Amino acid sequence: MSGDFWFDTILGLVLLTLALATVRAQQLAAAVMIFVVFGLILAVAWARLGAADLALAEAAIGAGLTGALLFSALARQAKAESAPVSKSSSRSSWLVLLLSLMLTGILCFSLWWVPLQPEHHLMPLALEHLANSGTEHPVTAVLLNFRAWDTLLELIVLLLALMGARLVSSPMLQTPQRWPLASQWSKRLAPLLILVAFFVLWRGATAPGGAFQAGALLAAAAVVLRLNHQLPPLHWRYGWVRLIVLSGVLAFVVAGIASALLQYQPALLIHWLEWPLWLAKPLILFIELCATLAIGLTLTLLVVGEPEELSS
Amino acid sequence: MSSIVWYLWIGAGIWGIGLYGFMRGPELLRRIISLNLMGAGVFMVMVALAARTEPTDGVLHALVLTGLVVAVSATAFALALLARLLAAKP
């Protein structure tokens, strides 16, 4: 019974109990808090499973930003004390429990059949082509080179979330009056966060890290500053705000088209998203930078976007 | 290697709980949280699958990362919609 075994069992059980607690908690506030804790423990679990990038991303995005979003939603929830939701009859709750238990059982049963040694997976192929992908870190290579199209679509999804949020933006609760300790603390913390963010971005080329994690950190910094009124309102009307938000996707598309133009042999757009070898590294860095800024600003607007800010 | 299976089952468990929460949770916010739990469950399964090979499967990690960003943007949009709904409700 090596240390790992005990560590894994405890971690698993903690995760399960936290999840169950989130669902079963009476008050919503408790559920939200437990969920944030769950996010952090999940980051630890992923670190344990050797996914460093994911742990970082989960901590920053999963726990941090989602938590912030949930808290602001919680505040509204409390304010608009809506009528007590009709308690669904016990009969249907038993049915629901039964259904989910059976499905989970089936899932576990079928997961039991998964081959522990997969006879084939894409990692060796990726490693083999890592050399001419322009980065050393396989995850960044997959994200920004091998499956660059997925990442572009993902950035569009993020942009879309912002557009959607803009459409339905509702008046923000008035933030509490200035709290001196918080503002002092944010004055010192923000530059540190920005520094770490750019470090994570730079390291992404060679080791776990990258645009998303850095963007999340930047957003965290911006949110803290914005909450303490140390950052001017970021109106959507401003050209630069729109430009930065669009910069992620724009960079990607421009790079793609550029790569296609550079090698237009058989047909104009055939080499879309195919970074020429000598240009791969700078291109990826350029895209990463733009993506980080875009993600940072988008997430900030999503968390603390004011309706008059957001509406054009 | 049994830890991989353990983590797979934990992932399945979280997914199940998330589904249960999604079906049962009376308030909409709780359903959104349950959705995130389901997402977390799925990502846990993927990460556990990625951890089976010695150099963990980077491709799967990239997929999970994309999934994560998609999940968070969807949640943000859902919460914005919820906020508008609660604001609109008298």
Added chain:
Amino acid sequence: MLSNVVEWLWPGASFGLANQLAQLWFGFTLLLWLAAACYSVTFIKRQVGFYWLFFIVAMSGNLLLIVAQDVLGFYLGFALMSLSAYALVIHSGSSQARRAGRLYLQLAIVGELLLFAAIVLRVHESDGNLALAELTMDSIQPLTLLLLLLGFGLKAGFFPLHVWLPQAHPAAPAPASAVLSGAMIKAGLFGLWVFVPASAVVVQQWAVVLLVLGLCSALFGAVIALWHQQSKVVLAYSSVSQMGYMLMALAIVWLSTGDARVMAATVLVGYACHHAFLKAALFLGAGACSSYRLQRFHWLAIGWCLFTLVALPLSSGAAVKYGLKQGLMAQQSSPVWLAEWLYGLLSVGALTTALLALHLWCLLRQQQMATHSQSMPAVSGWMNSGWLILVVASISMPFAVISTQPFWWASISLSAVWASSWPVLAAVLLFLIVRQIGWILPERWRDPQSRFVWLSLRAKRLYQTQSRAEWQVRWPGWRSLERQINQGLQRAELLSTAAVVLSSVMLILWLLH
């Protein structure tokens, strides 16, 4: 035999007069229509336009059916004649005329349909050729014969099928009823004569029955006539009895063979021609009698007509009656005892006819006396001329027409004169005796109403029913049930139900394989 096929008319249209007898038939019909036309020039005062329209259509139909050499032409003529006669019947517009018209039309339509079926079957039997000439050659089915008899019988009006005749004739104006009983009902007989193949076996068997039927009709007509007090009704019943005699003549034609058949045919046509003229003259007289002042020569003409009706010697009636008796004795195919027995009964017929004539004479005189008080207009020239044509024709018919001359000469012989006159004398004697003891018909028995008029009213009510309420499909009361279901759906939280359905679908799909 001149007949040419006219290609562009209805299929198989061809016209022409088959033989000399058909020409005679055409001749007397034409003469009769001419006389009636002259008469009605001044007689008809009401709705003159309609009267003349239908008069002409009926005439053309009558003439067409004689001239037509093909089945469809014949049927066209027959239909035109019988339907336009309806308009003539109801011309007076009185309720009694309308009732009679309705009965006439119902029976005419039924007759039409039966005739149509008969013709179709007949043409089918002779595998589809439409010319009348080919029809008479081969055999005939009993059903077809029955339908022919019914169809034409309804029009001819002998005993069982005569119900409409006593109603229609009195109702129609005088010239119309003259033409009706003079020419139209004879068309039925003409049809039988033309359509039925004489040589067929089944025809031979049925001819005997028809012989007896004809005689019954003759006797029945004459006897019933005595009961009625109106002159036109009496005349109608006398037409029924005369049609009975003509049916016998037709039966004789079928029964006899070879030149005896030709002779019988001549008798038939002669009888038809004789009856046509005298009956038309009598009807015109009866008409004039009720509303005009008759002079002496009018009564002379009526007297002469009654004289020929009773078949006294020197009249066409005697010639024709003699021919009838000759034919009856000459044909061999019917049993001999029946022939003698019928011969005897013919004289009884003559007796009853004579009684009828006398009864009619008295009625006409009474009618004239009754109208003597008011100043009645004199009979106009047109009416006189029409009447004159008829009387002259009636007189000159037996010896003018070549084919009937031998009968006329034979009827002058002593034995024939006695044979034809003793029944008349007996009738006169009987009449005087009755007049002496002053026995008059009890009130209850006078003018018996025919049950068929009531039956035709019931038939009308049968087919003019009020429409049943249109049945409506009534939706079952599920409207409220549906409202409950809707409310149930509204209450259920969409999200949880959708989620539950999602998981159950996953479960089902998993369990399915």
Added chain:
Amino acid sequence: MDFNSWLPLLIVLSSLIPGLLIFTLAEHRTLLRTCLNLSGVVIKLLLVVWMWLGVKAGEDYFFQLPFLPGGPFILHGDALSLQFVMLSSVLWLATTVYAIGYLENSPLRSRFFGYFSLCVSATVGLALSGNLVTFVLFYELLTLATFPLVVHRGTPQSLRAGRRYLAYTISGGVLLLMGAALLHSVAGSPVFMPGGYLSAQLDTQSMALIVAFVLLIAGLGVKAALLPLHGWLPEAMVAPAPVSALLHAVAVVKAGAFGIVRVVYDVFGVEVMQQLDLTWPLVVLASSTILYGSWRALQQQDIKRRLAYSTVSQVSYVTLGVAMLGPVAAIGGLVHLVHQGVMKITLFFCAGNYAETLGIHKVHELNGVGRRMPLSSVAFSLGALGMIGIPPTAGMVSKWYLSMGALEAGFPWVLGVLLMSSALNAAYFLPLLYRIWCLPAAEWPEERRLSDRFETHWMLLLPPVLTGALIVLMGVLAGTDISPLSWTELIVEREFGYVE
């Protein structure tokens, strides 16, 4: 693609294009609309006569367009189709003149005449269609084109009638579609050919053929108003008179009957029908429809409903004639297709005149009309006599051939049915004539002076008089070579190889 192949298409377009143009016309442009209408009619008539001469001389008119895979869009002018085309274009001329008079200064005329032309082009297309797929196409288009005419008045009753009309005809159309699909899967959709094209599949898939036959006849039976499916016809009488005249006397009802003729002769063919023993059920169905229609007509107090039920029974004559499979019966059935069309349209025109001029809708209001409107009443009487089958009229000719055909085809009891039906016809038409001519006139429900010189507007009077005269001419002059009877003999000769 020489001119011969363009002619059928031109015939269909000659009413389609004016129709579409009329749609765009504003309401007050009566003169232009009338010109468009009449020019369309005249052009179509000329083209039809041209094709008529051509077909008589043996020309072949064949137009093809790729439509469904394996089922091209074919317009084929053969003898049978030409009879129906000639009937509908002649009667369309009469009805257009009548409609122009009838709808004088009433609203929505552009829409009316637009759909009117569409309906006729659908009818003509249906007649000229060369295979089952094209037939189904035009069958459905006919439903869609006729519906707006049925609900033209827009009153609640006409909407209810429209709903009921659609319910029947759409389900009929779907049945026809499924039957056609079945036949297409079994034997493809070759051109209609005399003797049918299913003899090859006879032994292997007799069951499929029977099912297909049932479906096709059910689908067509709706429009041919066979017994259980006739419910919509009396309801559709709420439509304006020209609509009920053209549609329910000629276009819609005849489309169903014409369809049955096509299916029986050119799809299944006589041998296949006999081997599958499908004749007697159709004969029984047609006979029961004839009797039921006449019997219900007796009970109707509304004139147009009585005429509608009479149409239900009269159209089944055609089905009866066709179902008996004998050549003479076929002549009877096909010639009745034309005769009944002309007779029934005359009756509807006169009923329309009565309604329009004197406001007469009920039977008991007809007393003494003969004196007030003599010409219309004469036409009405001719039509009524024709319906009964009195000799001078065309009805007699078709009834004659039907009876002869019945005996020849071995159905003697059908003769009884025909007689019974004639008796019932007499029972519900003669009282009308009796009221018109013989009863004194009561005061009219709502009299309108439509024209000072004639009894009613000349456009309302001319068509019934012409078609009335046509009834007698077709009856008396049946021998001439331009009469429907001789054209039917030509059809049967080509269809059966049977020489009269």
Added chain:
Amino acid sequence: MNYALAAVLLPLLAALLALGWRRYAAWVSWGGTILSLLCAIVALQQVLSDGPQQMLLGNWPTGLAIRWQLSELTALLLLLTTVIHSLVASYSLTSLRRLQVAADFWPLSSLLQMSLSALWLSTDLFNWYVTLELLGLVAVAMVTLSGNKSVAAALRYLLLSLAGSLCYLLGVALLYGQFGVLDVAELATRMPASESHMTTFALVLMTAGLMLKGALWPLHLWLPAAHAVAPAPVSALLSALVVKGPLFILWMLWSQLATVELSHAAAGFFLFAGSMALLTGGWSALRTPYAKVMVAYSTVAQLGYALLAIGLALRSADPAFQLALWLFIIAHALAKTSAFLAVGEMQHSLGGKRVQMLKGASQTMPVAMFALAVAGGSLIGLPPSGGFLAKWQLLLPLWPEWQLWLWLLVIFLGTLLSAAYVFRLVVLAFDRADPVKPDFAPQLLPQWLALVPALLVWGLAFGSHSFVHWLGG
């Protein structure tokens, strides 16, 4: 392949430009759509001339890179998407002033077109997940365009769509765990051989997810609410195209990945679901008092036909059923676009949501009513419309097999029900008793634009020869 890629990128560029350059957003997006239409036409030409092509994005070896495949089918679907988008864009352009949130509609519709085109072309499981997600979010964002009344429905739609996507992602994860491949073609070579509980459950999960996103019968509850509240052009796009994406993926999975007996079992389920969709959808459409809800329910009903076609195609490997499926999708898309645009136009001019507002519409707004009637004709399947062609192709192979008589009956009942609810509107339109007066003079051009897709679908059967040839009939 070049032009297909252009057909995807042009809307993306248009969307970005529209976001950046607010004042001319409409014209930019419209231009992008029209250009992509041209590219789609050229792409179709290329595919027809020299066969299906494929492209590896960034041409890395097959496993690693995302593979795009341009077969006749995908080219046709791409063309359909661009045609419908250009029609809806031009419709929205004409009624620009009235659409309240006009500015944001344009980038969203371009993004919708881009995501759909990407979905048709790709054959990568995870890429499908991302495009599906993008499609869902765009659809929800567009639903919220019509303000407060649509937020509730949009939120429910979003949550269910997310749940569906997560199930789909779990399925993808399981398959990747088992076979380590993401491309459908490669998976098709590996998967039927080693069939296990894992693969079955993966397929079950993906099917459930896709059925939820594609509003197929049991999981369609969110559709009527969402499509009814959305503005007219949005609900047209949603009903015509968005619900077809998941259906396309469902077919791709089941036709390639499932083993024979699994597909037989699933065929039974799909047939049952299809017939229930037809009947319950038809009945609800007949009974609902609201016009747009009726058209939405008609979508649920008409998807029943697609399910039937899939079920039958899985049961007997007859290619005619696949042909019927694609013909149905094309015909339904065009007809539904016209129907929604027409109903939306009439609802806007005549005011009111209920069906009764259509009373007398054939007088007040004849062109829109005519468009609705023609589109309804195709929904019912009257010849010569595209619906008729699809139904004809569905019936032909169905007849010879006798034991499938039940589905014939279902198709018959479905047609009757669809005829009932279409003609319910048409009959109302002819009511001249008291027609509903329009609030202001109805614009004619939008009505004509609503008529264009209807006329396109009405004559589809005449062009059927080429469609059938292209789709390998």
